[in-house]
Amino acid sequence: MRIGQLAARTGLTTKTIRFYESAGVLPAPARRPSGYRDYDEDAVDRLAFVKAAQAAGLSLAEIREIITVRASSGAPCQHVLTLLDSHAADLDRRIAELTALRADVERLRSRAGILDPATCSPAAVCQVIPADVVARHVPTT
Amino acid sequence: MRIGQLAARTGLTTKTIRFYESAGVLPAPARRPSGYRDYDEDAVDRLAFVKAAQAAGLSLAEIREIITVRASSGAPCQHVLTLLDSHAADLDRRIAELTALRADVERLRSRAGILDPATCSPAAVCQVIPADVVARHVPTT
DNA sequence: CTTGACCTTCCAGCGCAGTGGAAGCCCTAG
DNA sequence: CTAGGGCTTCCACTGCGCTGGAAGGTCAAG
Incomplete structure (x- = not known):
């Protein structure tokens, strides 16, 4: 799906989604030949997590760190706790x-x-x- | 007194005092022939007020407004309340x-x-x- | 005369989480 | 063919309260 639809489904703006990518809390998606970003369903889950973590009072820097831990050493539960x-x-x-x-x-x-x-x-x-x-x-x- | 001494007496930095002047919470003082700022005792009281108002949770914009009210229409007590x-x-x-x-x-x-x-x-x-x-x-x- | 502390101005940046706008490409409908 | 809506990038700005640094003037002591 393109960024506009992802925005509609998550309640964010396209600006914010691009900003999250640059902030390292959302992986860079595939691109269509036109250069348009092309997201899969995982992006919806990821953005849901980012929103939840923000609601729990975590900063984007902390969220990025959790994601990094998850990517490099599996479940980040202890770190999150x-x-x-x-x-x-x-x-x-x-x-x-x-x-x-x-x-x-x-x-x-x-x-x-x-x-x-x-x-x-x-x-x-x-x-x-x-x-x-x-x-x-x-x-x- | 010069700005350094005022800073020492109030526990602020010279940078902060100049910033307060530009922010409109401290009146521009007299200048010596050299161009140096020359403060009187009132400046100490004024900076004490600014610190107190900050400690009470007021922003510099609010403090500036209180000062403006005071200057134009006397005691700003009602506004402050x-x-x-x-x-x-x-x-x-x-x-x-x-x-x-x-x-x-x-x-x-x-x-x-x-x-x-x-x-x-x-x-x-x-x-x-x-x-x-x-x-x-x-x-x- | 020089050193050093003090002062002047102005411009830039911090952290945080975005938001706004400009210039230009992509794609489809009419 | 053109209009439009969507997309791309990049750069700048928001609010808040400072803080840092550069380039230069002032003044007293040695």
């Missing part, structure tokens, strides 16, 4: 950070009621956002 | 998304034990990541 674990840990960290930030934003909000706008200095712009929030949200990333 | 509210709502959404993703990653992990690597098709790469995760993590962003 390691990746998933490290992503779960990342997610836990991010969730904790965002939750802390959420609490701090709430704190600023409720504290704002007792402030007098007249006491804001122009250089400091707005005392609703005080300097001490920096200390609580240090370079975590 | 609106921004904080909308950011709190964003954070709630992001946290919910990440939490759902975290649960799904966990689900994949624990389900992986009962899979036979031999039943993975090469095109689908790895059945640890099944197509149905896509449905649960639809285009949310």
Whole structure:
């Protein structure tokens, strides 16, 4: 099938499919004499995997790596599990950070009621956002 | 004071300070005859505000807008509160998304034990990541 | 006078996952 | 024969917050 039909069947754009090929997550397909790409059914499965892996939070670089492992040393399950674990840990960290930030934003909000706008200095712009929030949200990333 | 000293006092780099000026979050300072930037104490306060607002999750574009409001119509407290509210709502959404993703990653992990690597098709790469995760993590962003 | 630290400008690139557009070929229907 | 829709390549751009480097000016110490 040509790229347009593959796009229709997978819900991606032709642009994205070509980009995935260049990104190494979709093998270069056969070509017709005209130069048109000619895909088989495997391409549909592969793109389904790419979408699923993205939905699971993996980057294209990680997906490419999984595919490489699969091609060179068989089933990449162990590698995938390691990746998933490290992503779960990342997610836990991010969730904790965002939750802390959420609490701090709430704190600023409720504290704002007792402030007098007249006491804001122009250089400091707005005392609703005080300097001490920096200390609580240090370079975590 | 010159830019190097301002950088030392704020913990930023000279590059970043010039970038902030071009981004409109720090006013252009006076210049010495040599062309060197010459900052006053207000610059320290301003950069403290920028850092604090960043730590509170605001983008430079939002910070610039707050500063513009401040310059044109006085204390921007109401504007800042609106921004904080909308950011709190964003954070709630992001946290919910990440939490759902975290649960799904966990689900994949624990389900992986009962899979036979031999039943993975090469095109689908790895059945640890099944197509149905896509449905649960639809285009949310 | 020279060295070196500091400053100036401008231009380029990072990572990420695409998206947009231009110039041109292929193929079929009318 | 022409129009159109599809396909090809390549290059540039998006958003975000910087960071790096080149080429050159300034200033104080030795």
